[in-house]
Amino acid sequence: MTGDPTSSPIDVQGPGHWEGQLGTRGRRDVPNPAGHSPQTSVAMDCRSRSRLRRGCPRRPWSRSHGRGSRRFLGSRRSPGSDSPGPARLLGQIVTFVTPETILPWHQTLIALRWTSSGSCLESMMRSARLALTAIMPYDPRWPSDVATVVSTRRVKVMWARTRLKIGWRDLAAGAWGCLIPGSRSSLTRRVEGYWGDGRGTVAAYSVRSGFDLMIQALELETDDEVIFSALNVKGMIKIARRSGLTPVPLDLDIAHFGPSVEQLERAITPRSKVLVVAHLFGTLLELDAFIACARRHGLLVVEDCAQAFDGRAFSGHPDADLSMFSFGPLKTSTSLGGALIRVKDAELRDKMRAIQAEYPVQKSRAHFKRVVQFAGLKILTSRLAMGALYRFFSRRGKDYESALADRVRSVAPLGSAKKLRYLPSKGMLRLLARRLRTFREGSLAARARKGRLLRDLIGDAVVLPGQANEQHNYWVFPLLVDEPRAFIDGLRREGFDGSNLPKSQAVAAPEGREHLAATTATQALADLIIVPCYEGISDKSLKREAEVIKSIAARVGSDRTKGYADVTTEATA
Template identity: 50%
Template sequence: MWSRLRFDIGWSDLAYGAWRCLVPPDRDSAERSLEATWSPEGFGIACHSVRTGFDLVLRSLDLPPDSEILFSALNIEGMLKVVGRLGFTAVPVDVDAEQVAPRLEALERAITPRSRVLVVAHLLGARLDLDPVIAVARRHGLFLIEDCAQAFRGPGFIGHPQADVSMFSFGPLKTSTALGGALLTVRDAGLRARIKALQAEYPVQSRRDYAKRLARFVGLKLAMTRPGMALVHRYFTLRGLEFDTTVGDAVRNVARLGNAKRLRKRPSAPMLALLERRLRTFSPARLAARTAAGERLRAALGQSLTVPGAACPNRTHWVFTVLVEDPAAAMVWLRAAGFDASNMPRIRAVDPPPGRPDLAPVTARHLLKHLLVLPCYAAMPPRALAREAEVVKRIAGRLEPAATTPAVPAVGLQPGGA
């Protein structure tokens, strides 16, 4: 079975991380070296996670207590929890289906005198054209945070030069993962100093915790190989266990940062060292191969399904998603054919605040309801991608298209039949 994803980390990287747990570098030196590698101009800040960095930024801005934080309407639960814990209000800005980008008219409607910060997420491995959003943000005096957690494409790009803060994740599922860690690009020297002073008060993640994370991912990496996935899936089927939930929880439990105490840590010396190694050994050819696989699958699907973000010119296919009427049924069919399709359980549509139902993110909710992740990565040969596309097209062709919103078509699907 082709797994839903491959962890973007090699055995030599895992071995290096383990060695650094046993023989750690000086932590402060490792931090300075990593930040200089990221930004020779001195804009970089290394953090335990993007959520850690986001929390640091918001706390360092000294915002009024009734502040509103505007979000691209699709984001992860953890980011919204950061806002809620600080007493601020999250406000959604609905997206379009073509690029999964904030709609400018929705952004203008969302802005009030209490709006202070705009968080724009580059989703699914694509990089948006931020210039129109930046123009609106500057006109209204919004602090712009660029969430690049899903959009790392090599150390040559550290964020839009007009973004106030750009955040990059190297968590377990991300490109060039170090199984944790994040890098922030903060261009204002005063804000950068406040963030660093605040972070200096945090405890350091223990080497023991990071070593346990490395060990767990050795097992997960083995399980995500093609023969490993077949065995794992068969085991869960025979035992009557819920495969999708258990596998998803296994990955998320490695990466969980459920409360402020877990969030507010500094990265350990081994994590810093491994992350710098990942930057220095980054392979543009690997990213190009993943991008090519995504474009190959997209071309093979033709017009049979809607591919969110297909209109975005800067795609790297961190994940490959399509829209179907019944994702759960599609997963059953695709897994029977040897493709471990899944959904994106950590992503949610941001709810509007009380009294503002006009901001309901209709398109974001529709995308989330019908989103299906297809296996697609460089290790899959062209024949496997072609066969996957044929399976998906057969599924899509069984029934007439289902009812959908005018802007976001979805494909009808029912289980059963040959």
Template identity: 35%
Template structure:
């Protein structure tokens, strides 16, 4: 049985992570090291060329150590940015209409109003016309998320934001692909996550590329006032995800599925609930910590690792091999994005429960994208978010693995009902 998602971390990394929890260290120095390493990443664009057959020119890297801030999570970085920006209460924040619920919760915690802007199913980003239509005189910021591993140009959005004085935040949490991508130069801030299920995971941590020097200075000042993450908290996190990494190896997971079936349970999946970085916690107190030295040491190790871009390219190639077997790959969410690394390969289906049941019977424990939600519209908001609602209700994420054998892809493609294709909005 293929698990719904694997952890992109090896046992040597986990051993290093646990050892780091027992060592002392200066968190400030580790943060500076991570920021320097992330900001000075490679610029050859080779990973993009491998992923989508283009030269990668749509996304010139725009990092720089003097622009980077290492934080506990992307949530922490957004919270810092909104605190530093001090937008008037009641201001509207345009948000691409699918994201993790914590992101719009943070917006509301600052007394702001999240306004969903629907997506194009092909790129998983709103069009320029949709951003324009959603804006009002109360709009003061935009948060745009690259979903499922897609990377697409922001088009005229940076110019629109600059013209109106909006804060433009780019959420690249699901889009990290190695050292060649550091976000869109026109965004005020680009956010990268290294949480538990992300590419090159450090089991936590994030880097914000902040291109507005004044905003970055204010964020740093606020960040220094936050308490430091405890080494014990990090040790418990490493132990938890080491256990989950073991449970999601194919032989162990297959046995767990069989045991669950013998006990009369329909599925084993508490896994999806277990992997949330801040699941079950009071959000703002949980995210308002600086990352500790042990987390930062692991993040630095993951950023130093060679081969991330190659592994991402192999993952994308596996997805394309599957798509070549489908009757019509066009409805795959994000299929027309200039770059799609297939962090998740999500397909539309009219009956997700039936589709996941068929896939499980064939040895593929497909899952719903339960960590994502559709941003709720504020009262009186007229613009619908049809594609966003469709994705949240109908998407099924396929358990692809880099280098998956041809016979497994044949079996997966055969299980997917041709009638499922053409249900995307």
């Protein structure tokens, strides 16, 4: 079938023929111009039939079935838009699609697909959706808001963008650990000894708390520079600026989703003191060349492993000065807070511990509150609850992101220096010790297998950053796409919770050094979305998710992000 009405092999009789097919009980026996077996067509609901028997004119079906259209076509309003509800949209469709204006092959398509069986209203709405969805790609006259509502399926369950990596037994143990007595010092020694004798590790309240400790211990001067991987969480940049330091970006190489040594050489000045390189999204960067360059220029090397924890199999690069591992709410093996900071230099480590010893201890009831909040969030992020939340907010024309995702991130608020500077409580340390003890070595292999499967299923439909790295355990699954909002909305309508990264930012170049601007990282952050991919998702669901992604990519195009793909291909070759 093509969009040219003159090329259609179907010869449909005029409008008068169609109007004469209406039976006494509201049915039409529609001839089959294509030569297929005859089918009975649209059956109106009981109210419309009664009106016909009384001789009353038939109401437009889109007006008399408001509740039915909302039930079978989806939300009252399209999420994130000001478009009208389905009843009004269907009124527009009925006005637009008439026997006088419809193209011949459009008319035949509706005649063949608009059939009735079982419940009149349900069958009619289902058939209308199938027919209109099939027509829309062939006719540019369809309004975009009509296309959005008609193609929306009713979401019953939804896969969350990332799995909350803690079980109910762990949550129960975490709550109980806040209530029973114990020694903080012995719990601290237990978690600090995870990778060895404990002398090289500092247990901190969070990764940002550990980074703040390091900045204080180094006693850097105002306007000294900290060189960052260009894509980082906002909190890390705030710590440097709050300390009077100047953040300097290293732009990203999309193939590895990390910086290059050449960019590091250009960024170093006599005021450069610290280099922070982040392993993003579960990848592991090769740091040997960065460390060698940093040593030549006297820089301290900080390895941000917040998204790269893999048990005892990986304790950080042996030549890094600091390696920081996070156990925050969304991290692998989360204890709802806490961090382990590997510090190579004994003098720096002792200074950090001395500063931390002056901090107040987090109150046990504060960590208990986190556990309770997270238990509620674990329920809300189940498939059934996520689907219900999506339907609830989308019917009100709202995005549930602001209602749910912000609550997940606010379980452990770290916005100000005061909120950063705590010693972890006994409850946090006890839960962290349990998570470390029960972590199964190699448990990330299943997640990595799911990531590779989705990668292969998507193919080259969209750009997949970080694929040039030898090690990738897919902490999350990122995509770079031309129209992120279209992908997020389309995935959610099909039961997959796509999202962007609102808590990340591209580091801005210092004043007067615009040549260091992180243009690639800035654009990549605007184009980046996260999609569900973890060990709990079935292979069948991943295949359907890949089909959804490819269909959206085919609809919205990917011309702009082809530049990313070219860079990735060159670097991988």
